[in-house]
Amino acid sequence: MAPRPYYSERGDHIDSKAPVTVSRYRGFTRINHWITAATLILLAISGLALFHPSLYFLTGLFGGGQITRWLHPIMGVVLFFSFLLMFVQLWRLNMPKPEDVTWTTRIGDVVKGNEDKLPELGKYNAGQKFVFWAMTGLILLLIVTGVMIWQQFFAHYVPVPLRRIAVLLHALAAVAILLVFILHVYAAVWTRGTLRAMTRGTVTGGWAWRHHRKWLREIASRDTKGPAE
Amino acid sequence: MKDTATGPTTAVSNPPVQPMKAYFDTSDIVRISATKDVPQPTRQLEKLAKLIDVSKCIGCKACQSACIEWNDTKPEIEENVGVYENPHDLTPNMFTLMRFSEWENPETDDLEWLIRKDGCMHCEDPGCLKACPAPGAIVQYSNGIVDFIHDNCIGCGYCVTGCPFNIPRISQVDHKSYKCTLCSDRVAVGQGPACAKACPTQAIVFGTKEDMKAHAETRIEDLKSRGYDNAGLYDPAGVGGTHVMYVLHHADKPGIYNNLPENPRISPLVEGWKGVTKTAGLAVVGLAALGATLHGLFSRGNRPDEHDDDAAETLVVERRDPENGGHV
Numbered sequence: 001m002a003p004r005p006y007y008s009e010r011g012d013h014i015d016s017k018a019p020v021t022v023s024r025y026r027g028f029t030r031i032n033h034w035i036t037a038a039t040l041i042l043l044a045i046s047g048l049a050l051f052h053p054s055l056y057f058l059t060g061l062f063g064g065g066q067i068t069r070w071l072h073p074i075m076g077v078v079l080f081f082s083f084l085l086m087f088v089q090l091w092r093l094n095m096p097k098p099e100d101v102t103w104t105t106r107i108g109d110v111v112k113g114n115e116d117k118l119p120e121l122g123k124y125n126a127g128q129k130f131v132f133w134a135m136t137g138l139i140l141l142l143i144v145t146g147v148m149i150w151q152q153f154f155a156h157y158v159p160v161p162l163r164r165i166a167v168l169l170h171a172l173a174a175v176a177i178l179l180v181f182i183l184h185v186y187a188a189v190w191t192r193g194t195l196r197a198m199t200r201g202t203v204t205g206g207w208a209w210r211h212h213r214k215w216l217r218e219i220a221s222r223d224t225k226g227p228a229e
Numbered sequence: 230m231k232d233t234a235t236g237p238t239t240a241v242s243n244p245p246v247q248p249m250k251a252y253f254d255t256s257d258i259v260r261i262s263a264t265k266d267v268p269q270p271t272r273q274l275e276k277l278a279k280l281i282d283v284s285k286c287i288g289c290k291a292c293q294s295a296c297i298e299w300n301d302t303k304p305e306i307e308e309n310v311g312v313y314e315n316p317h318d319l320t321p322n323m324f325t326l327m328r329f330s331e332w333e334n335p336e337t338d339d340l341e342w343l344i345r346k347d348g349c350m351h352c353e354d355p356g357c358l359k360a361c362p363a364p365g366a367i368v369q370y371s372n373g374i375v376d377f378i379h380d381n382c383i384g385c386g387y388c389v390t391g392c393p394f395n396i397p398r399i400s401q402v403d404h405k406s407y408k409c410t411l412c413s414d415r416v417a418v419g420q421g422p423a424c425a426k427a428c429p430t431q432a433i434v435f436g437t438k439e440d441m442k443a444h445a446e447t448r449i450e451d452l453k454s455r456g457y458d459n460a461g462l463y464d465p466a467g468v469g470g471t472h473v474m475y476v477l478h479h480a481d482k483p484g485i486y487n488n489l490p491e492n493p494r495i496s497p498l499v500e501g502w503k504g505v506t507k508t509a510g511l512a513v514v515g516l517a518a519l520g521a522t523l524h525g526l527f528s529r530g531n532r533p534d535e536h537d538d539d540a541a542e543t544l545v546v547e548r549r550d551p552e553n554g555g556h557v
Contacts, residue, residue, distance in 0.1 A: 020541045050362040050385065052511045053263035065363050065383035066404060113531040151386030151399055163390045164498040171502055175510035179517050186521040192532040205541025206533035220545045 005222070007122030007214045009093065014223045020205025022219060024123075024197040032085050033198055039079035040181060046072040047174055073150045080143045087136060093123045094133065100126035120213040131184045138177040145170040236275055236372070240421020240435035251417035253370060260369040262361035274372035278438040279411065279422060281346050282448050282476040283486065284457075285432035288313065288327055288344040295427030296325050299412060321400035324348055324409040325424055328487035345475070345486040346424070346433065349396045349409035351375050353469030356495040357408075359503050360391025366406075373438065373472035374413050379405045391503075393468060393493035411472065441474060448476045467494030 004010070015023040025033070046068045049058035059068040099119040103110065103126045109117040110127070124132070148158045148166035158166070188194045193207040208216035234249040257270045297304060302322040307315065313329040325348035332341045355375045358367040366381035367388065377388075377397075384404030388397040397406045412422035420426070421435035428434075434444060445462045452460035461480025464470050475489070483489040540551040 014545055017542075017546050019538070020545045048511075048514075050383075052507055053265070053362065053364055055511075056263060056362065056364055059383075065381070069383040069385045069404075115531075149386065149390070151384060151389075152401075152404065155386055155389070155399065160389060160392075160395055161496075163386075164496050164502075167387070167390050168498050168502040168506065171506050171510065175506070175514055178514045182514075182517045182521050186525055189525050190528065190530050192530045204533065204538065205545055206535075206537035206539075209541040209544065210533045210537040216541065216544065220548070223545065 002222075004092075005218055007093070007218045009089075009123070012123070012215070012219050014219060015202045021202040022205060022208045022216060023202050025201050027201065029086070029089055030198055030201055032082050035082045036079055036086060039075045039082065040177075043072060043075050043079060044174075044178055044181070046075070051171060051174065070152070073146055073152075076143060076146050080139060083135070083139050090132060091136075094129045096126075096129065097122065100129065103127075115210050120217075121211065121215070122218075123212055123215045125211070127183075127187060131180055131187075134180045135177065135184075138173050138180065141173045142170060142177065145173065234417065234419035236277070236437075237416055237419045237421050238436045238440065240425035240433070241431075242420070244420055245418070249418045252419065253372060253417055255368075257370045257372070258368045259371045260355070260358055261365055262358045262367040263364040270371055272371070274370065276438040277372045277374070277411070277416065277436070277472060278441040279351075279425060279433060279435045279473045280441040280445055280476065281473065282432045282434070282445075283343065283345055284448070284452055284460075284476060284478045285430045286327075286344045286346065287430055287432070288329065288342075289429060290315070290327050291427040291429055292346055292424035292433060293323065293325055293327060295423040296409075297323070299415070299423035300324060300410070319347065319396065319398055319408075321398045321402075321405075321407040324407065330485065330487050332485045343486050345489060347396075347487065349375065349411070349473065350394050350468070350493075351409075351411055351472035352393070353471065354495065356391035356393050356468070356499060357388035357397055357406075358391070359495060360387040360499055362387055370413070372416070374411045374416065375472075376410050376413050377406055377408060379403075379407075382406050391495065391499050393490060393495060409473075438470075438472065445474065445476050452476070452478050463489070465490070465493050467492050 002010075011023070011026055013023050015021045045058050046062060048055045049068055050056075050072070056065070059065045062068040062071055099121060102119045103121065106118055110125075145166040147154055149163055149170060188198075191211065193204055197203050205216070231248050231250045234245070234252040236252050253274055257272070257274055258267065259269060261267050296302075302324070304316050304320060304322040307317060309315075310317070314326065316323050316326070319326050325346055328345045328347050330343045330345075332343050333339070334341055351373055352375065353373065355367070355369060358369060358375060361367045362385060363381050363383045366378055366383070367375065368378060369375045382405040384399050384406065386399050386406070388406050389395070389399070397408045399406050412420070415422060422433075425433040425435040434441065436444075442462065442464070449460045449462065457478040459481040460476070460478050463475035463477050463480060463483060475486075477483060477486065479485060483491055543549050543551040
């Protein structure tokens, strides 16, 4: 097998040449991502309902307080495992690289969209990496503290003083993950042309050139199908 | 027409033979879980209290039996494991429990058999109510009774984290939380709690909180005259006082009575969780969501232009580097 590519996954490839589109996520990854996304949204709604009395009415969406209480941790377990799959697929290219430092110090140019002042990047920029690792840490914290306060099955194994710490950490981590989630969605929408990577699985060549040039170069260099026919 | 009951002042009176109207109802509620700005009642009921004098308790468990009978609960038959506690702990079907401990008094070298009737203390500042996320699942009446309204309970167990006395128990059958009601249904028609009614030594007495404090004073005086210099009343200020109080012969060491907390209060973790975290957390998330939505709607976004498309085509199709003199 060829050595592991440095800026891209093995499966990333030129999808078409007229116009140029590049495959970024295969179907399995996309489906899994949307399972994670859907469970995260449902967890946010059900969790917020139990977090603040003014949102308790949201339990109605699930069929009442009892069902919400029952469903929330189960969805949490689903999210944990679907995110675990995603983690296994994505962690390597989310490791920090030297260009991330430069990118981060020029965050002003990122916000202004001055791409020409930013370093060339692999598959992920430092912002995307931050979202990835923040999600990883917070999901770990949420699943651990969540199991500790899972009354139905684990109440007898966790002493009450520990449950108090767990329930507070769970709430704080939930607030934090919602902020990361908002950042993630906002960035994906603001960076036009990003969403199709998770819907159709491909991005345009222009998008790849603009935002993830090293990624595109590496894929183009191993594209052996020759010039367009 | 039914007569309205009067508030009970003792547990020993016999019940009326006529049907009676309750002397308090939902209009006397002063606090409701997960509910802000509860309309305050127009009247203030006399504060009630149950007083448990541990020095008079003989450990007969008549109170447990009376509790089971009145509340129609069915505690499981358990194994005898060689201790007096039966059942092993408070359960969703056992709202009160005699806890037995053997304590060697270092001053007298005597072995003292301490028996404490455990159960909900009916705190003036109830941690369970503060922690509860379900509106209306826990209420407090102006006479001090803290009651669980099971129709609204969702079984999350937050009340367990809120309680400084480790009292509520969640049923694995109907997933609702249970604890002593102070026999609110009996009290409503002028009767004392079933446990107090059944107690053969009147170690458990019931009445207005003022009366109970006065009664406790006479008991403490008596205990002091018998050499219990540290006898005192357990009515902990950290939870605003309780509507179940103890007379302890060693009030300076509540911990020897099966870990009765020395200075119970709602944990600062629970206060922080239900205070600043809840309010600030929702505000921060709400503002972030609103800001992101508005900015997302009105900003132009970062869009690749035709130079980017051309460059990609040069690179991928013509296999030349658009930037580097044409070499890939």
